[in-house]
Amino acid sequence: xxxxxxxxxxxxxxxxxxxxxxxxxxxxxxxxxxxxxxxxxxxxxxxxxxxxxxxxxxxxxxxxxxxxxxxxxxxxxxxxxxxxxxxxxxxxxxxxxxxxxxxxxxxxxxxxxxxxxxxxxxxxxxxxxxxxxxxxxxxxxxxxxxxxxxxxxxxxxxxxxxxxxxxxxxxxxxxxxxxxxxxxxxxxxxxxxxxxxxxxxxxxxxxxxxxxxxxxxxxxxxxxxxxxxxxxxxxxxxxxxxxxxxxxxxxxxxxxxxxxxxxxxxxxxxxxxxxxxxxxxxxxxxxxxxxxxxxxxxxxxxxxxxxxxxxxxxxxxxxxxxxxxxxxxxxxxxxxxxxxxxxxxxxxxxxxxxxxxxxxxxxxxxxxxxxxxxxxxxxxxxxxxxxxxxxxxxxxxxxxxxxxxxxxxxxxxxxxxxxxxxxxxxxxxxxxxxxxxxxxxxxxxxxxxxxxxxxxxxxxxxxxxxxxxxxxxxxxxxxxxxxxxxxxxxxxxxxxxxxxxxxxxxxxxxxxxxxxxxxxxxxxxxxxxxxxxxxxxxxxxxxxxxxxxxxxxxxxxxxxxxxxxxxxxxxxxxxxxxxxxxxxxxxxxxxxxxxxxxxxxxxxxxxxxxxxxxxxxx
Numbered sequence: 001x002x003x004x005x006x007x008x009x010x011x012x013x014x015x016x017x018x019x020x021x022x023x024x025x026x027x028x029x030x031x032x033x034x035x036x037x038x039x040x041x042x043x044x045x046x047x048x049x050x051x052x053x054x055x056x057x058x059x060x061x062x063x064x065x066x067x068x069x070x071x072x073x074x075x076x077x078x079x080x081x082x083x084x085x086x087x088x089x090x091x092x093x094x095x096x097x098x099x100x101x102x103x104x105x106x107x108x109x110x111x112x113x114x115x116x117x118x119x120x121x122x123x124x125x126x127x128x129x130x131x132x133x134x135x136x137x138x139x140x141x142x143x144x145x146x147x148x149x150x151x152x153x154x155x156x157x158x159x160x161x162x163x164x165x166x167x168x169x170x171x172x173x174x175x176x177x178x179x180x181x182x183x184x185x186x187x188x189x190x191x192x193x194x195x196x197x198x199x200x201x202x203x204x205x206x207x208x209x210x211x212x213x214x215x216x217x218x219x220x221x222x223x224x225x226x227x228x229x230x231x232x233x234x235x236x237x238x239x240x241x242x243x244x245x246x247x248x249x250x251x252x253x254x255x256x257x258x259x260x261x262x263x264x265x266x267x268x269x270x271x272x273x274x275x276x277x278x279x280x281x282x283x284x285x286x287x288x289x290x291x292x293x294x295x296x297x298x299x300x301x302x303x304x305x306x307x308x309x310x311x312x313x314x315x316x317x318x319x320x321x322x323x324x325x326x327x328x329x330x331x332x333x334x335x336x337x338x339x340x341x342x343x344x345x346x347x348x349x350x351x352x353x354x355x356x357x358x359x360x361x362x363x364x365x366x367x368x369x370x371x372x373x374x375x376x377x378x379x380x381x382x383x384x385x386x387x388x389x390x391x392x393x394x395x396x397x398x399x400x401x402x403x404x405x406x407x408x409x410x411x412x413x414x415x416x417x418x419x420x421x422x423x424x425x426x427x428x429x430x431x432x433x434x435x436x437x438x439x440x441x442x443x444x445x446x447x448x449x450x451x452x453x454x455x456x457x458x459x460x461x462x463x464x465x466x467x468x469x470x471x472x473x474x475x476x477x478x479x480x481x482x483x484x485x486x487x488x489x490x491x492x493x494x495x496x497x498x499x500x501x502x503x504x505x506x507x508x509x510x511x512x513x514x515x516x517x518x519x520x521x522x523x524x525x526x527x528x529x530x531x532x533x534x535x536x537x538x539x540x541x542x543x544x545x546x547x548x549x550x551x552x553x554x555x556x557x558x559x560x561x562x563x564x565x566x567x568x569x570x571x572x573x574x575x576x577x578x579x580x581x582x583x584x585x586x587x588x589x590x591x592x593x594x595x596x597x598x599x600x601x602x603x604x605x606x607x608x609x610x611x612x613x614x615x616x617x618x
Contacts, residue, residue, distance in 0.1 A: 457604075
């Protein structure tokens with residue numbers, strides 16, 4: 001074999017170690033002219049430079065992305081944009097980039113990137129940046145800064161026995177298998193003890209963990225479960241400061257933004273017992289809050305600030321309302337934005353959960369969950385502030401932070417306007433409210449609307465047109481390309497009738513036009529843990545009240561989401577009058593309450609609009 005290509009000289013003319021034919025003359029080498037020195041020759045005699053296994057038009061020798069799905073456009077390296085973020089896979093280090101986020105040259109949204117380490121100084125309480133600390137563990141020394149990845153959260157659980165022998169060991173030693181399986185994958189879990197028996201305590205914990213986890217689970221959590229091998233009262237650095245300055249230092253954590261976090265109540269309302277499993281909800285909440293907070297750092301977001309950690313005094317008298325102005329002078333013309341989101345943080349005194357002081361008074365957060373509203377005042381009369389912009393339900397005794405998409409309300413704002421807003425709520429706190437404007441290329445924006453309907457008492461008279469407007473006549477503006485019903489609806493009041501309306505009954509909200517109909521309903525009310533299951537969607541975990549129960553249109557400690565439905569196909573778009581009818585029903589029928597204890601106290605708070613969209617984003 002000399003590597004020369006001819007028909008008779010030898011059995012392997014291209015010298016690729018695959019004979020040209022077999023003994024019967026059948027072809028073996030499908031690539032008979034493989035270049036000398038070619039690499040990665042397969043059993044058919046074809047080198048990488050001669051193959052295109054994924055049929056993307058780029059040979060395997062230079063193809064950096066094998067297995068590209070068929071039909072996708074590839075670059076010169078054989079790589080496609082697999083997640084649709086505009087970055088080809090050979091340089092995209094963040095798979096599955098989310099939509100409606102700015103993607104950098106690495107193919108990453110800021111929500112996917114690690115948070116850089118911050119040099120903190122001291123921890124005086126919750127929400128302070130945690131400086132580094134070093135603790136010995138059964139698996140070696142753990143130094144916080146050295147182990148910081150910018151992607152993880154940290155949950156600390158400490159055993160403690162007081163001078164009377166009372167201990168939290170029952171909570172601390174809860175079944176670790178069930179507990180760990182419910183933690184998010186980016187959690188570091190620490191076990192420690194304040195007792196003189198700390199070494200035996202953590203040895204026992206480690207043994208129990210290893211017994212409860214199967215081998216694949218142990219492999220998954222390797223390096224993420226830590227056993228602090230020292231008396232926790234002697235811990236120094238950032239963790240030691242958390243222990244010294246938290247009201248309850250036995251169960252606490254650090255979130256993705258490197259902030260000290262306290263934990264809430266583990267009382268399970270369904271079983272009416274304390275359930276340590278509830279501590280697993282805390283890191284889920286920290287992860288859920290990360291996206292709303294990091295959102296403001298996206299370079300595609302333009303921010304207008306209304307409240308910047310400013311005091312709302314609350315109460316039921318004059319301080320029930322507070323007012324702020326915002327000027328909407330944005331880098332681009334307001335008509336160029338298709339998205340409007342509102343970030344809201346409700347911070348408490350001392351940044352702490354509600355707690356009882358030694359004198360019997362309470363510190364930290366407010367006690368009850370209440371409605372809270374942000375209203376926009378009229379452009380031509382700033383003393384009239386009755387148009388709802390955003391709605392929240394405050395927590396039982398904890399802080400909260402949320403991001404609410406209210407893009408259908410873009411029509412309420414105009415370029416360079418200075419607008420007054422009214423925040424209404426009984427619970428005091430330090431408020432942050434910011435408006436986030438962005439354009440994600442939808443090609444449309446809400447530019448006009450007709451107000452349709454309010455709610456009312458859900459006591460059998462809800463659809464009585466002598467009390468409430470339940471029919472709307474409207475014409476569609478000539479510029480409109482799409483029409484939508486947009487509703488914000490919550491039900492309140494309970495123990496007034498057999499159905500427990502309107503907070504815990506599934507009232508449905510029907511809309512009719514000609515032969516068309518649609519409705520919004522509230523299936524979450526059928527679950528006693530309906531809101532507990534929504535922690536990853538923004539419900540504040542482990543509140544100090546009956547937060548787990550599903551409610552009609554809301555959860556304690558969450559923003560109220562808008563419901564929308566496209567009715568473009570229902571309406572006449574050519575200037576004729578359209579009639580939309582609205583009804584609030586129960587089990588698909590008019591509500592006739594039974595077992596009434598009173599007529600009032602079953603209120604549905606509803607703001608229902610017909611919103612018009614146009615394609616004229618500039």
